[in-house]
Amino acid sequence: MTTDQARPPETSERSSWLPLVCFFFAQVLMSFNVAALPVSIGGMVDDFDVAPTAVSTTIVAYGIAVAALVMLGGKLGQRVGWVKIFRIVVFTFACSSVLMIVSQSVTWAIAGQAVAGASAAFIVPALVALIAENYKGDQQASAVGSLGSARAISGMSAFFLGGALGSLVGWRPVFMIVLVFAVIVFALSFTLRPDTGDRSIDIDVVAAVLIGIAVVLLTVGFNNLNAWGVFFADDAAPFDLVGVSPAPVLIIVGLVIGQAFFLWTRRRQRSGRVPLVDLSVLGSSRERAAVYAMFIVVAMEAALNFTVPLYIQIVQGRSPFDTSLAMIPFNLTVFVTAMLVVRVYKTYSPRIIGTAAFILTTIALVWLAFVVTNNWQTMSTIIGLIVFGIGQGALVTLVFNVLVTSAPKARAGDVGSIRGTTQNLASAVGTATIGALLVSILGFAVASSVASHPELPDDLVSQVDLDNVNFVSNDGLRETLSTQTTASPQQIDAAIEVNEDSRLSTLKYGLLILAGISATAIIPASRLPGYRKGEIPEG
Template structure:
């Protein structure tokens, strides 16, 4: 079937009940991730650790998913999607129990590692099971529902989770995760799936290359601030001729990623089964979709980390306040992700993609100029609303492009590409946002301290004001008042420096995010120029 042709085949409609289980599985994973920033303040208070330690748990989840999802796809093909799906959903329930019973932040990190290992198989399972249970328009709707499920999970986590974390505690939030895992397990018995193929082989060399590359990239980005951007800091585990290991790990990750692509290409060329079929990225359109997906998920992760950081840690407000502040964004993402599918018959993916990134760029620029220390002002809500429209449309769109451009037998590979991209992007977005904001904050405070004559070096050294992280004004005021020689004027001056430096860091961070969003319009311009009903036949022969 060529471009411009429409299909006249009548596709038998299938019950939506099996899709309920897949929809809840996506909510399960997304709710778990969204619940972590909501629970940030409670975990910091319970475990007595800085917020960056809790963000390590978020990064750990994304790292494990991204590192193992390609292997997870092959395990699903070899053993059978349904069997593996049920096993890992049960493991996700175990991770929720660990979160509920956690005694230290180490428990939280281990629990999120288990959750990530489970999601590494759930992610490709969702795509494969949709491909096996639904066809035609139902398949497009089912794919679109995964995007809306992510957004719904975000809304639920920030609203329900924020309320529980504020008035009951953060642990019951993960009781919801446990209940969702049980529900998904029960619904899985309504799904049908082909039996596994024991002949499927797992390319261990490729698994080590891509896994090692993702681990190196994530660790490098996550420790740019702590280990040093260029020169090694005292906290760095080692140095190479005085250089920080963080940027070196990033370079190593990029090298291993290239080695993975070369190895996979050569293995495919000699007729051997690769870890993931690069036919999924066989054209510039599919590669553009992956680039666009990485950027939009990175921006979403950065925003989802930044807002709770400022509201709960900087402003010292509750998780419920966080849920209210994020509600315009999450609710808009949910509605847009649900409705954008209806635009596919009228507008080309290229048009939707470029408009989507245009909206996110405008929204971030707007926020950079209007944001204040109060997240509930109308201009701020408007900026979050516009960003949510663009983000919701983009996440669903780029995923749909990948699925519709590939044949059913490559559904697992599409799922693994999606999982690797989204979770690596989430980990990198969170890590870079934290490193960028803390770096800007440190520069701002250092410059402000040098200009304020009422803050003598002796006072600055007593409270480590020149070696800052994100703290609330109340925490800073308490630390200053415990010194023996801080006058009320000096306390007020230090608090003012802290307030202005944080706000400036936030504005510059949003400007940096806007620049990345603007650059993403380029890959969006490479998205397909045809509508879904005009899509060429995605058969294996097209890539030969």
């Protein structure tokens, strides 16, 4: 869909900002919940006695639920009414936080995040539709920017509060804050103008099933690349296909079903029937470039937000508060940039801003790969996180604004659905993929270092399962070697040294991989709109 469609003329009348307060806190609710999960890794690992990768499944479960249901949520919102559906799902989101607070096992936590994700699947398109309904022109751009800044400030506050509470009390009180946000949003929802919805809207059940299955298969496949095997099936795989791991098979089948969804939707549109999501909002290369850019930027953010807490809490054995301090430069920069980037829309086009932002994120990740050490508070590391945050903050607001402003108000729900599917699939895939990559790289690094280390003989190595290497703290490794092997104190010290060196090199390789992913988006970003705000759009 191009941006040169006929639209009603904008008026100079300014709308009240009160509805935006509700929208802002609703975005804070979702983003705070997601940001609270990585900082809670250490506490949940200790409470539930599981591996960090098992805890990361809570993040993936949230992403799966949102991405699989958001298109259905968009259509149900149009049919039932955005305000009514909004109130219902904010209530269910509150229930999910209660489930997190009383969790007795990691399974409870995964279920709680699945409920939260299902609720967010309705909130995401509702926010876009309600913004389009309440604001126009400059106010609409500012409202969209506020959602980007809400994501950033939620991340910053979740890391800070979660870190402080996690160190002093535990991880559960963090989700009490989520519950408080849900109550606030529910109360503010009564300030919104009620709507009746459109009962005549037909919901495409076939498309909903296709996209739901595709998203689940893709995310489960990516999430289990490490546990089940990247290609050949490991012992933990539930089944295999002639020795092949089910993880890549699920990814391929998910891609095929995803293509079937697009074919079915286009066929339905050609026949004049209402589709689950109107693909005309992706009718031009500019909108498709925006979606691709959104996927990459969210995947990178999710990967970094998982990697840094994993490394600080599990690898270094430091507190959640240390994690929050390490992430403050990044989250604060994202927040400030997301707020201020809308001010340069009249000077620079989305194409220039997007390209420059991806160049910044690529340079920052390469820089971090070379300068990162076991101390995250070094000036060189902080500079890298700040530069990455500038690029990330600009992109978060930019690509969303391109999609919202390119579509008429009647298609705002479809834009919200595409945004929700893209962001949450990217978040789940980013978290799952970086986890699998880091563990795989760690396994190769440890095996290589052990084989060449003179103080680690073969008979000792045979007592350790190197085929099941995972991230572990020095204290945890020392305890395991002391109680479960015949290692001498000198050999344990040598193993600790190998562990430290391998983990740091793994982190560096992981950052370089993220830099490569960021670089792949530079050229597509050149397809973003080339006109500045107020200029005549390209045809």
